Amino acid sequence: MSACHNVRMAGGQVSIKDVAERAGVALGTVSNVLNRPEKVAEPTRARVLAAIEQLGFVRNDAARQLKAGKSTSVGFILLDVRNPFFTDVGRGAEQQAAKHGLSVLLANSDDQPDREHAYLDLFEQQRVRGLLVSPLGNVFDRLERLRTHGIVTVLVDRVADGRPFSSVSVDDVAGGHLAVTHLIEQGCRRIAFIGGPVTIRQVADRLFGANKAAAEHPDVELEVLLKDGLTVQHGRAAADAIVQRPPGRRPDGVFCANDLLAVGALQSFTMLNGRIDVPGDIALIGYDDIDFASATVVPLSSIRQPSVLMGRTAIDLLLEQIEAEPGNPVEPRSVVFQPELIVRDSTRRLA
Template sequence: MGVSMRDVAAAASVSVGTVSNVLNAPGKVSPSTVARVQAAIDQLGFVRNDAARQLRAGRSRCVGMVVLDVGNPFFTDIARAAEQRAADHDLTVLLGTSDDDESREQAYLDTFDEQRVFGLLVSPIGDDLRRFDSLRRRGTPVILVDRDAGGSPFDSVAVDDIAGGRLAVSHLCEIGRRRIVFIGGPPGLRQVADRRRGAQSAVDGVDGATLEVVHTTTLSVLAGREAGTALLARAPGERPDAVFCANDLLAIGVLQAFTMLGGDIGVPDDIAIIGYDDIDFARSAVVPLSSIRQPTTRIGVTAVDLLISAANDPAEHHDPSNLVFQPELVARASTLG
């Protein structure tokens, strides 16, 4: 049987209330008593029962975070920023990845709900937000990350992906490219759909420019390599002169295909490539990759700030905040040579 607070109190010759104060409000106890109680804790190997404590408090000091793909450095950078901000508030972030699988996403939501987390930071897969709303109504704050939830009861922090797609393809058109391919998927992901819409709006404003869409099942390097290989298999006159990828991982895969299999095809002389997110690997690619930069640190920090605000404001009275940052073009050798 585990060591209890009563055992610690007996070993330190103090009351159970004093042990509780040492653990939760040490400023109320004299330094000598704190030292004596801490020595008893160390000697006996006492471990605080956080499960019981959170039952009394109604919530834990943990924040559940679910992202689409923890293997994507974009989400890793957001999670790192969120973790650092949460630590400022004595909160711990528990991170899970849905892998674009709604059943996996739901499993994480159920687990975090059972653990009575302080709140949730979620990059949702689809547009059905009813399961998040049920959590919110029961008192668990839910912040949508990398998704604009304007018009809904949820706080959110996102980047204007339509503007980002427009920025990427406008850049390609400005350097003289007209046969542009957009590579991305799954098409049901809001971020992919918005980036495609922005790309199309840029093409619509330029005479002679066209946009072909190539769907992928994932947003991975491997999917990009497969798409790039398929483009190379076309007759020379049927190939694009530019490729816009829905994220940098896809763009890196396309670049790998062109580098390994492209023969005399040069980047950007024959085919320019631009990605999205501006992850660290973009600038260190064999041909430094142009990309659309998202402010990952600001996204992660803002998400936690919104969560703290929502946790201190009853759901029925909370006026949601929906913050949308603007993306930035970072032009490198894959489009500028």
């Protein structure tokens, strides 16, 4: 009898043997009902299912999968679960995984390298079928070791930089360029970029694109205001510092590296300090186009990423690697989506 069929109950453990005795059938018959029900006659199957319900038997799939060496779980390490962009990516991954009988285990690195490494350890110990990672640090060597242990990886919201991993991402350089170009087209000439640490690849790429757009216009200045994180509170703090300046030294346009920063900046400009008209005094644009960007007190312009589609695509890329024939691996693929400008009231100025 395998321990993979045991479950803890109030009176002890109910096993597959208990189910067989209650139903009056052989152990193999119960196993067939659980794994190959089409092989069991309907009356016998009904008797076994009745015994399972009466005893409260629950199969231990985790142990069963461990014994079989084939998990039905996929690990997904997100950068920041508080950011709705990443939860939407996770939702897309779950939707696509479910179509293939897989479940997705979400883990939040919370922008902390130690947590990222701890979750890599955990998912390796759990022998997940595959791994989706939105990496914070340089974990490529670790991911290559995981692959030698049979755990393939797809990078999410990050390109592979020549490493042998499939990836799904958005062209963040193009997104940064798109955001600042839009502000310039609205008449902005003193533009501030509010972002988190440039050690985060997405922030660095969006800033690079912003600088590129500003450099195309000699009369445009781009000021860089970096914070320790990418939260609403960080955006509010950066905007508070702008409000404290004399009007002539304030930017007339602000590009935030994500929508959470933009929400914080909008709160500071229009609600907490109440001195800044958006977009009359300062035009404001974010990045990600999360759901509530359109529901803020002044609806936010943003750079849209196809978050749900990115999650679905990540699972498809992972399955390509998982289902490859032994000795004939599939060449890694990089899928790069183009960002989309979404214009709302926060940048829509009268001509």
